[in-house]
């Protein structure tokens with residue numbers, strides 16, 4: 001089949017599942033109370049795909065009441081084994097729908113099909129993983145105090161969890177939060193990003209099919225300032241897990257302060273990749289290219305700052321340029337495409353504005369090519385910014401597109417300082433064959449997650465999250481239990497210990 005035919009058949013698969021999207025509250029698909037809707041657009045052509053119910057304060061209130069009722073009722077009283085059976089069932093149903101979900105996500109977001117296929121299978125893994133974690137690792141501690149006391153801890157679900165997610169890896173990130181929230185026994189209100197509603201709606205359809213009791217899982221689509229802000233402010237919503245921009249995270253924390261909300265914050269990044277002169281330069285080049293240009297560059301852990309040792313810089317940059325020239329930019333529904341269009345016209349304009357800033361700041365902007373037939377879409381070709389330095393905005397600010405700032409360094413001490421000289425601290429990548437230096441530099445970079453001689457390979461058991469302005473708290477593995485459960489300690493007297501007898505005659 002030709003490229004065009006392959007993409008056309010994937011498009012048919014995606015379109016077969018597109019209809020106007022409603023909210024999912026208390027086990028029913030409903031319009032917003034206001035009856036308002038917003039348009040969802042396709043980043044490949046910027047044409048309207050469908051209408052989406054625009055939820056607001058009243059819809060969040062309805063969802064919160066339903067979620068609270070479910071928490072106090074059937075779901076809250078269910079045995080763990082029965083609860084986890086639902087979590088496994090959701091995973092199985094996701095697997096059954098992979099063929100529909102991946103094209104739908106690509107159609108909605110512009111992410112290449114090769115990426116969305118992987119993310120959808122990660123989504124069912126998220127559910128299975130958390131079902132296993134809860135049954136094997138959600139355990140308490142016991143503290144024996146001689147023959148006097150036994151003190152022990154237990155984990156209890158918190159209540160209604162509000163989950164607010166971004167558009168850059170929607171289905172995977174939504175399930176990354178929903179799975180631990182449900183497996184630990186909470187009920188959920190999901191507020192998906194307004195630019196990527198399709199797979200969130202499909203997930204509601206899947207969860208509806210699983211037979212989960214009404215009100216346990218709810219989806220309220222809508223804008224951040226309305227649906228999102230109402231979720232944060234609602235008194236029955238006990239915790240907010242947020243993934244998105246740093247400035248939004250800070251706004252949400254201010255809005256939730258009066259209600260003393262519990263927050264998990266997964267925020268922006270500007271992660272360094274440090275390549276020493278003794279590194280395996282071929283593998284480092286593969287990792288660097290993939291780390292910034294996969295996901296269309298819309299990846300929180302992207303290595304958007306390259307620090308290359310000056311002795312190998314010319315060679316490495318020449319090879320990088322060759323990669324940029326050859327990356328396949330195209331239709332996201334063609335599986336061979338490596339870079340697709342950015343999610344939305346507004347984001348496209350924002351990324352392009354940074355390319356203008358780069359020129360004003362003195363960078364040489366080197367770009368790949370967007371084929372003529374794709375000019376209607378939100379395409380930014382793979383781009384490298386040469387002659388960059390740490391004082392520039394394009395090095396300090398998150399661009400969130402396929403744009404790599406390139407800098408050189410002379411020695412270890414200097415590069416550690418440069419790598420740490422940003423407000424973000426999400427991820428970092430170090431390439432060297434010197435094992436001692438590898439550990440030393442990895443530990444010296446201030447970021448939540450470091451990869452040494454590796455691209456971004458996730459191990460679901462490890463803590464995920466950032467330091468500095470990249471986040472607060474950790475999700476992933478059993479670390480998620482700290483956020484999604486309330487830990488309680490029970491102190492038990494084993495004998496008749498001494499109790500002061502105030503007021504006794």
Ligand code: NAD
Nearest residue numbers: 165166167192193224228229244245248266267268269300
């Ligand atoms: P965003 O902050 O604009 O929006 C994220 C979500 O927050 C959306 O659902 C939005 O509707 C909602 N929102 C906006 N304002 C709100 C408010 N006042 N109250 C409540 N909710 C509100 O982020 P985005 O543009 O969708 O996503 C890109 C950002 O996400 C990047 O900065 C990226 O680095 C970050 N991100 C971080 C991680 C991580 O794990 N650290 C993962 C993926 C993306």
